[in-house]
Amino acid sequence: MTAAAAAKNQPTPRSMVEVRHISKTYPGGVEALNDISIDFAEGQLTSLLGPSGCGKTTLLKIIAGLIPASSGEVMVDGRVVTGPGPERAFVFQDFALMPWANVMRNVAFGLELKGVARSEREAVAEKYIASVGLKGFEKAYPHELSGGMRQRAGLARALAVNAKVLLMDEPFSAVDEQTRRKFQEDLLELIARERKTFLFVTHSIEEAVYVSDRIIILSHRPSQVSSIVEPAIVRGGGPDRIRRDPAYLDTVESIWQSLKRYLD
């Protein structure tokens, strides 16, 4: 892959998340992951792309420490993962907002569980609520928000704990196309602003190419790494420039070609 070759010449940043020979067989006997090894570089956004049911969520949850792997190990920031940790925060596909809590409490909830004093955690939450564009909705309950606003709240909650690694499971899949595009741009801005490591699961090839520094394509279940693509796209030219960039279009096309064989 030419894009990958181009990126090879740059010095590779250190690995923030290392997945070492992870396999996962669910109790029912479903083999979701088979001996997967991936490195996720610090300060980059890496996407996981693959056919539905191939084990992307499973991998992300293993990295989050929410479910145990059957074998293999995950290292985050040099330490072996045995459970959830303060250096990781999860953004859930279904938002996972508490319906009985308003936006303020939901966003501050990670800090509340840490035992941070109320005034302090609300000050932090307020900042992140504003940064995801929800200012004025602090007192609103989730049922009063649109899907896109709910996901913003979920994102703000993950940002508020100031974790180094953000694990995002199809965060934009439940919102409409316009909101999604807006989110993607916001996400790029966020990456530039916060020097965090993002692990991003998505179904959308365009989205992956648009936002990622690196795309990991997974094969059918039981999943293995099928290929790795590093889109050599010059960012900063504005969203329209990127979407018309031949490199962008070529990368989308080549990923589509490599994913097509998993469709039956």
Place this chain on the structure above:
Amino acid sequence: MTLITETVPAVRHTDFAASPIAHPAMLWLISAVVVCGAWEIAGHYPISPAFPPFSDTMGALFAMILDGSLPRALLITLKPLSIGLIVSVFLGVGLGVLMGLNRFAEWLGSPLFIIAQSAPLAALIPILTFAYGIGLTSKILTVCIMAMPVIVLNSLTAVRHTPASLVEMGQSFLGSRWQLILKIILPAASPVIFAGLRLGCAAGFIGVILAELLITPTGIGDIITYNQSIAEYENMYAAIFAIIVFSVVFIMLLERLEAVMFRPEKRAIS
């Protein structure tokens, strides 16, 4: 075109919701008027000499309130009822939540409550009397066996059905087991737990009246049996009416309590 056909009913719907007829208090009033009106007519029609009209019953009700006999009886009934309900509510929710959190506790406890829920518990009252005499204990136990099963089983189901992603969310933010239970599982379970409490407390009201009719006539049960035996049916119906009103008010307060304690967003809706 589709846009227009879709918006028209929506507009009508808001019109209806805005009109005073659709106000919840108004709906209550209308249905109360219909029921009491039917009662009045049926009483005059006479269905049976043992069925007094609504107006006579209300007359008897106020007379018994004024001479103090109804309040006194209610206080007597309240004793086994309140002790029984307090025990059932706290023990029932406690056991149910425990069984929801712990498979072993469920395995141990749930068969008992599943049987208790489907068994005709009134049949146990003679056994209770045999074991605990005809005093307060038997009456409290009657309230408990009527109220507890549904409270326990609802609490169990409620806890079991906490959305998995909320629990994972709490875990991913390093919540302790206790924090997860208090801040996520219980609030998430509270609507179903409170539905169980409403059913359970209503069953407890039935239980206390059963106990007062079947064990020894005291309180409201005494007014019912006594007036039935001397054919003062207005008094009998007034006592029944009073206990029903009391029960309905109690259960509505319970609903309010839920919104205040656990689900502030419900106050925001209404």
